[in-house]
Amino acid sequence: MLTKRIIPCLDIRDKRVTKGVKFQNNIDLGDPIELASKYYEDGCDELVFYDITASAEQRQIDIDMVAEVAKAIRIPFAVGGGIASVDDMSRVLLAGAEKISVNSLAVKQPDIISEGARAFGSQCIVLGMDPVAVDDTERFPSGYEITTRGFRERTGIDALEWAKRAVDLGVGEIVVNSVDADGTRQGFEINLTRMIAENVSVPVVASGGAGCADHLVKVFKEAYADAAIIAGMIHTGEYTIPDIKRDLDLAGVPVRKQW
Amino acid sequence: MIAIVDYKAGNLTSVRLAFQALNIDAEVTSLPEKILSAERVVFPGVGAAGAAMNRLNELGLTEVLKEVVNKGTPFLGICLGAQILLEQSKEDNGIACLGLIPGTVELFRPPDPLDKVPQMGWNSVAQCKPHPLFDGIEDESEFYFVHSYYPAPSDNEWVLGRTSYAGVSFSSVIGRNNFVATQFHPEKSGRVGLKMLENFCKLK
Numbered sequence: 001m002l003t004k005r006i007i008p009c010l011d012i013r014d015k016r017v018t019k020g021v022k023f024q025n026n027i028d029l030g031d032p033i034e035l036a037s038k039y040y041e042d043g044c045d046e047l048v049f050y051d052i053t054a055s056a057e058q059r060q061i062d063i064d065m066v067a068e069v070a071k072a073i074r075i076p077f078a079v080g081g082g083i084a085s086v087d088d089m090s091r092v093l094l095a096g097a098e099k100i101s102v103n104s105l106a107v108k109q110p111d112i113i114s115e116g117a118r119a120f121g122s123q124c125i126v127l128g129m130d131p132v133a134v135d136d137t138e139r140f141p142s143g144y145e146i147t148t149r150g151f152r153e154r155t156g157i158d159a160l161e162w163a164k165r166a167v168d169l170g171v172g173e174i175v176v177n178s179v180d181a182d183g184t185r186q187g188f189e190i191n192l193t194r195m196i197a198e199n200v201s202v203p204v205v206a207s208g209g210a211g212c213a214d215h216l217v218k219v220f221k222e223a224y225a226d227a228a229i230i231a232g233m234i235h236t237g238e239y240t241i242p243d244i245k246r247d248l249d250l251a252g253v254p255v256r257k258q259w
Numbered sequence: 260m261i262a263i264v265d266y267k268a269g270n271l272t273s274v275r276l277a278f279q280a281l282n283i284d285a286e287v288t289s290l291p292e293k294i295l296s297a298e299r300v301v302f303p304g305v306g307a308a309g310a311a312m313n314r315l316n317e318l319g320l321t322e323v324l325k326e327v328v329n330k331g332t333p334f335l336g337i338c339l340g341a342q343i344l345l346e347q348s349k350e351d352n353g354i355a356c357l358g359l360i361p362g363t364v365e366l367f368r369p370p371d372p373l374d375k376v377p378q379m380g381w382n383s384v385a386q387c388k389p390h391p392l393f394d395g396i397e398d399e400s401e402f403y404f405v406h407s408y409y410p411a412p413s414d415n416e417w418v419l420g421r422t423s424y425a426g427v428s429f430s431s432v433i434g435r436n437n438f439v440a441t442q443f444h445p446e447k448s449g450r451v452g453l454k455m456l457e458n459f460c461k462l463k
Contacts, residue, residue: 002374002382002424003401040449045381070276076403076447096272098405098447121269121306123377123405172377172405203375224373226380256381256401259449 003254004220005045005227006241007205008234010035011052012081015065018052019235029235033068039234040073042241043259047077048101048175048229052150054082055104061088063095070096078126086115093120101175103128104148107155107162110169117170122202127171131159131192132179144192151179159192160199167200174200175229177207185211185232193223205229213239213247220253261285261460262297264324266314268339269305277446281453283460291323299460300327302440304339305405308348308364311339312356321357328359328438333462336440341433342410344440350408360433360440362412369425376425377407384420384431384443392419392432392439394458400451402431402443409442437462 010017010032017035018026029035036047049069051061061082069077079092080101089100100120106113106127116125130151131144139145144159163174176196178189188209197204203226206219210230219225233239245255263274265287278285285301286293294300302324304311315321328334336344348354348364356364367376381401386393404422409429412418419439420432431442439459445452 002378002380002404005380070272071279074277074280074447074449074453076405076444093270094272096270096276098270098273123305123379124270173379197373201372201376203377203379226375258397258400259451 001254003045003256004225004248005205006216006244006255007046007048007227007229008039008044008241009048009050009207009229009231011050011231012062012065013053015062017235019232032065033072036069036077037072039241040075043245043256044075044241045256046075046227047073049077049079050101051079051081055149060084061092063091066092066095066097080126080128086112086119089116089120089124093124099124099126099173101126101128103130106166107146107148107157110165113166113169113171117172122170122172125171126173126175127163127166128175128177129159129162130177130179133192142195147179151182160195163196163200167202171202173203173205175205175207177229178209181209182207183232184209187211187215188219188223188225188228190218190223193219193225197224197226203227213244216244216248217251217253220248221251260297261299261301262294263287263301263303264294264320264340265289266304266311266318266320268311268314269303271303273444273446274301274303274337277453277456281457281460289318289320291319294320294323294327297327297332299333299335300324301335301337302340302343303337304343306339308339308342308350308356308408309354311343312354315343324357325359331437333437333459334439335459337446338406338442338444341440341442342408344433345410345412348408359438360410360412360417361414362410362417364408365411366408367425367427371426374425377405378424379405381448382422382424382443384422386420388419390419390439391462392455392458395454396451396458402441402445402448402452404431404443406442410440
């Protein structure tokens with residue numbers, strides 16, 4: 001049976017792993033290669049790295065770091081932040097990443113999705129989206145609006161409409177990162193995740209709000225997520241990946257138990 | 260020396276790094292003479308079957324690959340590199356492939372829409388036959404898959420391992436003797452994947 005993936009997220013700033021709430025108050029969590037190796041040894045199923053300041057500083061992603069990660073771990077990982085072109089995608093993939101995550105760029109320039117999918121295959125192109133709950137259901141039938149640039153900008157785009165369009169353009173996977181739940185550790189936003197998962201043909205990764213194993217159980221069982229991103233709950237050492245997998249297994253969620 | 264066949268069908272960095280992690284000499288190449296003289300051949304690939312077959316033809320590698328297999332050089336196909344070994348892929352209304360294994364390549368058509376296509380993630384492999392590729396690897400171990408199509412050999416003789424997804428039990432490891440292929444990515448499947456690559460390097 002296909003198992004549910006647990007994906008630690010490493011936000012990178014100045015070559016260090018950092019964690020903030022809603023992109024504010026960042027604290028230093030250590031060296032990216034060391035943390036990636038630790039989570040790999042602990043049995044995570046995949047990893048994702050976001051170079052969170054690359055776009056704002058208008059610089060390219062740290063390719064040396066991508067290459068070091070690729071040498072250290074033998075599982076797939078995705079990289080996002082600072083991707084501005086198909087050439088940038090190519091450099092990241094050749095350094096050893098399996099997937100590229102595009103977010104703000106794809107909103108501004110949707111063709112980057114189809115160009116990337118044509119050049120490297122849909123399985124390499126992940127859409128990251130940051131929807132926020134809104135009241136105006138006339139303009140936003142799904143009840144969620146896409147934000148960009150680390151939640152700083154509203155786009156006027158409906159979340160579900162955008163997800164469907166991105167699949168048509170060729171993304172192979174969608175990471176749904178709830179702005180409202182991000183960093184709260186109060187649980188994933190179930191309705192949002194389920195709505196996207198039920199309405200697109202590609203795998204959906206839930207993101208934002210993971211605080212305990214029960215939150216993961218819920219997002220897998222009730223929102224039909226294919227994978228879930230976790231950050232704070234393991235970065236602080238409060239939970240380990242084996243703890244989380246044991247709890248998921250006990251709750252009847254299929255997980256990879258040996259590595 | 261292992262030749263990792265480069266035919267511009269996806270990224271070969273992970274394959275190269277996996278052999279590097281095992282301290283095994285491997286070279287990424289599209290040169291026929293290097294592939295023909297290699298001790299072992301690894302044939303990876305992701306993407307579309309039609310584009311891949313075109314590139315193999317352009318690079319003059321179609322016959323080279325058949326020759327390598329026919330003369331008994333240990334050979335490992337991975338993902339698209341496994342699918343292309345069959346006779347025909349159902350992609351784009353039918354693509355003629357290498358025909359080294361009888362059968363076709365089929366598209367997942369999940370009865371449950373929540374079974375997503377591509378299949379992406381870790382799924383278990385049931386070992387149908389003993390094979391040295393499985394040495395030291397537990398039955399039902401999980402490997403990393405990313406694919407929308409799957410190999411469907413017409414003769415069970417060729418099926419070494421099976422995996423269930425989207426309502427089918429498909430052939431995830433195929434081959435015979437030292438000619439083998441996996442639908443999953445051993446190079447991205449952690450320790451168990453490395454073990455399988457190491458086993459491949461011991462095939463005579």
